[in-house]
Amino acid sequence: MGIGMVGSQALVAFKDKGFVVAKTYNISSYSSIVEGKLSFEIWDLEARVANDGKMVIYCSLKIPAGAKKLNQVWQVGAAVSNGQLMKHELGKANLGSMGELNLVET
DSSP states (O other): OOSSSEEEEEEEEEETTTEEEEEEEEEEESEEEEEEEOOEEEEEEEEEETTTOOOOEEEEEEOOOOOOOOEEEEEOOOOOEEETEOOOOOOOOHHEEEEEOOOSOO
16 A cells, blocks of 8 residues: 555545445556455445535444554545546645554554
């Protein structure tokens, strides 16, 4: 797994035919955005629209034993076309939308 978008194991929410859906993606390159199974277990994956209009993803996931941190990325996508995600812009704000989530207090 990478620290940026490429190499991400992604949980994605979007509207498809008027319904909010949540799906999983393996982002292997900036040109290929394909739905796929993640390398870790997840269950009860769903998405809802919050009162403020933002989409929220809910799920349970199994963090690998011994994991001390997770890399995270976040984006607001450009669009969805025929149920397929479209690429977002590669500007500075998009490329800098990543961080580290520490799972163990040091």
